[in-house]
Amino acid sequence: xxxxxxxQMVGIRTVFEDTSETLGGFRTxxxxxxxxxxxxxxxxxxxxxxxxxxxxxxxxxMFRNYFADSGDIRFxxxxxxxxxxxxxxxRAVASFATIGRVWDTxxxxxxxxxxxxxxLDWAGVRDTTLRVLQDDPCAGxxxxxxxxxxxxxxxxxxxxxxxxxxxVFAGLSAVSNCSEDTLWSMAGESVLGAATIVPTFAGTSxxxxxxxxxxxxxxxxQSGLAVRKRSGLPRTPGAGPxxxxxxxxxxxx
Numbered sequence: 001x002x003x004x005x006x007x008q009m010v011g012i013r014t015v016f017e018d019t020s021e022t023l024g025g026f027r028t029x030x031x032x033x034x035x036x037x038x039x040x041x042x043x044x045x046x047x048x049x050x051x052x053x054x055x056x057x058x059x060x061x062m063f064r065n066y067f068a069d070s071g072d073i074r075f076x077x078x079x080x081x082x083x084x085x086x087x088x089x090x091r092a093v094a095s096f097a098t099i100g101r102v103w104d105t106x107x108x109x110x111x112x113x114x115x116x117x118x119x120l121d122w123a124g125v126r127d128t129t130l131r132v133l134q135d136d137p138c139a140g141x142x143x144x145x146x147x148x149x150x151x152x153x154x155x156x157x158x159x160x161x162x163x164x165x166x167x168v169f170a171g172l173s174a175v176s177n178c179s180e181d182t183l184w185s186m187a188g189e190s191v192l193g194a195a196t197i198v199p200t201f202a203g204t205s206x207x208x209x210x211x212x213x214x215x216x217x218x219x220x221x222q223s224g225l226a227v228r229k230r231s232g233l234p235r236t237p238g239a240g241p242x243x244x245x246x247x248x249x250x251x252x253x
Contacts, residue, residue, distance in 0.1 A: 015138045016128035019101050023094065026201040034094050034198070036103060037124030039111055046114050047124065050088070050107040050164055054171035058114075059084070063175050065118050077176040079119075081183050084168045085190045087112045087123040089161045093194040093216055097209035098202040100133045100150070102157050107164040131156060154215035162223060181226040188227030191216050 016038060024031035039047065048058050059080060066076035088110065092102045103109075103125050115121040131153055132144045139146045147153045169183040195213020199206045220227040 050110040158219035
């Protein structure tokens, strides 16, 4: 058997690179909307580890900045919840629904990148290992772990994502007075949107996308989260005075 020497690996693309490039093509002119970054190739500037998004004050700062700009607590809550939900779960569901591959969305593995306004414009992972399905042409390739079925992939994704978003939603609930159940309801809508809309962009089977999205929703629901409950963001008084917008943000190292 012929082995590949290290110098021969130069120029060989990984499954993660190909997957991220494919996802980047789903939204014309905005490749970072669905793609994922390999944090090993990125500078640390502007990247905030998900583990420190709450403890480092990023969630609260984003909320208060959006609140300062709009004066609308509901809108500020929606923007923060949507940004983190898309970064953690929305991108992964888009990949699952169309390609059948997901990465590790655990908080210790993820970071988000802030834009010049203090919002989030990208997400990345430290460990780029992908979970793939048995019939994936790349199954068994370096950087992949094969899962037996779609249901197993949905359950694994939910297991890893739940803890990540739970800490974000707990921090956001504390500052906005919006219930965590309502925030999880928004997350459910994000999952459903990714599973039904993205296959249209990708040119993949809408039936497959919908089925996989429902598996994710079911796994979230079975874990006790209110993702199937539809409730609008309440008017939430008591968040304190509207602050001056803080443009002096810095990434948590």
